[in-house]
Amino acid sequence: MVAKSKATRELSRLELAVLGLVFQGAPCTAYWIRRQFRASPSSFFSGSAGAVYPAVRRLEVRSLVKATTRREGRRRSVEYRLTARGRRALEAWLSPPFPFEDVAFTMDPIRTRVYYLEALGAGERRRFVAEAVEQARRRAAIVESESEERRRAGDLFGYLGGRGVVHEARARVRWLEELRRVVEPGTSGMSEAAEQE
Amino acid sequence: MVAKSKATRELSRLELAVLGLVFQGAPCTAYWIRRQFRASPSSFFSGSAGAVYPAVRRLEVRSLVKATTRREGRRRSVEYRLTARGRRALEAWLSPPFPFEDVAFTMDPIRTRVYYLEALGAGERRRFVAEAVEQARRRAAIVESESEERRRAGDLFGYLGGRGVVHEARARVRWLEELRRVVEPGTSGMSEAAEQE
DNA sequence: CCGCTCATGTAACTGGTTACATGATTTA
């Protein structure tokens, strides 16, 4: 009976994203990975050194990536590439069916506020929605130009992912416009909003 | 000069959500708050005891909520309500302008995968998208009925927040359908997708 | 020579997570 070392726990979202980035950028340094996170205006992660360096290490001890140290003059850097196991782990992550919590994941800090809008008076509610629509529109414009940029750069899947961000940003705008119609004077509430899509 | 005690750090998202819930449910117990989180299929938080009890405590030491212990027979419970300061903190949180990171927040574990779809062959990509569309549709159906339920229950802002979840879920479906058109055989990629809204 | 970028890392902290522990009350 071969020992089953450590009961391999699931990879964190950061570790999985790093795995994907190593696949894309190989051979690449942890520093390069950090920059990818920091460059994206829609990344969940900050790309902080304190997260990325330990994460690639964890992937290494699981032998999902392998490191090769390089020296140019007196400057050193550690380059990573996927191992065969790493490649398989990446494919497994990308293969359906997807865990329910990944499909159900949702978080919008503005929406969180809406649940408690009761705490505001009618005028303040209107200001809330007006500003939220405004800020959501600006955000949508930003992510649209960002995904367009990726398209122009020939980065197909970067573009397609970016399109997801665009759809989401526009959905937020539409939702807030719907909300505005409810919150505006002369409307009663529950009846008119929904359902023409 | 009056001492400025501790340099009041910002409230966490959980603490803010708890503050809102105490406003809604007052007088309410920490246990009731936990149930609100656990009942919602779209809450970011699990409502775990290890998070909620310490969170309400932190709000208490900041005197944003106040606790009153109650005894019925030999059963005790701690009831919370907002203080005036708590009420003001809630209103401040609900008042625009909203911090950029709250407007820009976005995270979709399926979308994260799409960025690395390059790692799959054409057939596997189609399976990816087909399954993702399917799961996203089921999710949309669930959150739709959930928000409808709130509407029927007369919970206006619960309904309106739920509508946000619906818009988001539908946006994911539409995005994945767009993605499918790109990934399907006979299409070249970057050209056809976007822009009719 | 100053400051920026490349490059690697650590340390202290934080705010979540799961799992556990306890006990009263209610319901099947």
Added chain:
DNA sequence: TAAATCATGTAACCAGTTACATGAGCGG
């Protein structure tokens, strides 16, 4: 009477965060 629910909490853990520290190489 067994199990679910109400109700409180703690402990161990974990994976992020910011901030700091170090140093090579390069452009102005």
